Amino acid sequence: MIFSSFKWLQLRPAVVTSIVLCSSAAMASDSDVMRGKYLIEIGGCNDCHTTGYAPSGGTVPEEQWLLGDALGFRGGWGTTYPVNLRTYMNNLSKQEWIDKAKTLKTRPPMPWWVLNRMTEEDLSAVYAYIAQLPVIENRVPDYVAPGEQPNGPYIQWPQGPK
Numbered sequence: 001m002i003f004s005s006f007k008w009l010q011l012r013p014a015v016v017t018s019i020v021l022c023s024s025a026a027m028a029s030d031s032d033v034m035r036g037k038y039l040i041e042i043g044g045c046n047d048c049h050t051t052g053y054a055p056s057g058g059t060v061p062e063e064q065w066l067l068g069d070a071l072g073f074r075g076g077w078g079t080t081y082p083v084n085l086r087t088y089m090n091n092l093s094k095q096e097w098i099d100k101a102k103t104l105k106t107r108p109p110m111p112w113w114v115l116n117r118m119t120e121e122d123l124s125a126v127y128a129y130i131a132q133l134p135v136i137e138n139r140v141p142d143y144v145a146p147g148e149q150p151n152g153p154y155i156q157w158p159q160g161p162k
């Protein structure tokens with residue numbers, strides 16, 4: 001009897017420590033993921049990078065978020081397509097993403113300046129959120145040069161092709 005409770009006392013600190021360590025690690029990454037999701041939602045990324053998001057009033061289910069869109073944006077810059085952010089992030093480490101986002105400049109109408117101005121902490125959270133989404137291959141059309149006709153649907157900006 002005395003022997004067995006002695007054993008329990010010896011084991012307990014190790015057990016308690018490992019439970020505390022596990023749960024605090026899980027909590028930190030959960031809160032990063034949640035903050036990333038929040039930043040994606042208020043940052044308007046789904047408006048372009050998720051098919052049908054804006055017309056649906058933001059009700060597209062999360063399983064379909066950020067897979068890119070075959071709806072092009074056509075203007076003086078040619079026709080651009082919002083990329084599949086799940087495969088995009090899957091090809092980058094967190095640090096590569098942060099470095100890229102800080103200096104990124106794309107053709108319109110991607111608001112690249114928003115990413116340039118995000119803090120490292122917020123960019124990490126965006127990465128944590130997107131990187132834990134399942135990767136789903138969904139190829140969007142390639143960029144089409146100005147003056148060339150896109151095959152699929154597009155939104156024409158007032159500034160027509162030059």
Ligand code: HEC
Nearest residue numbers: 043044045047048080081082083106107108109110111114
């Ligand atoms: C108004 C539409 C629109 C919104 C809003 C938008 N994007 Fe984009 N995004 C695009 C388009 C179009 C491209 C492709 C640009 C090109 O081909 O040059 C793009 C490209 C990108 C790329 C690829 C950049 C590269 O390496 O070439 C990333 C990363 C990205 N967007 C992230 C985001 C994030 C994160 C948000 C939310 C903060 C966001 N986008 C909001 C339209 C949008």
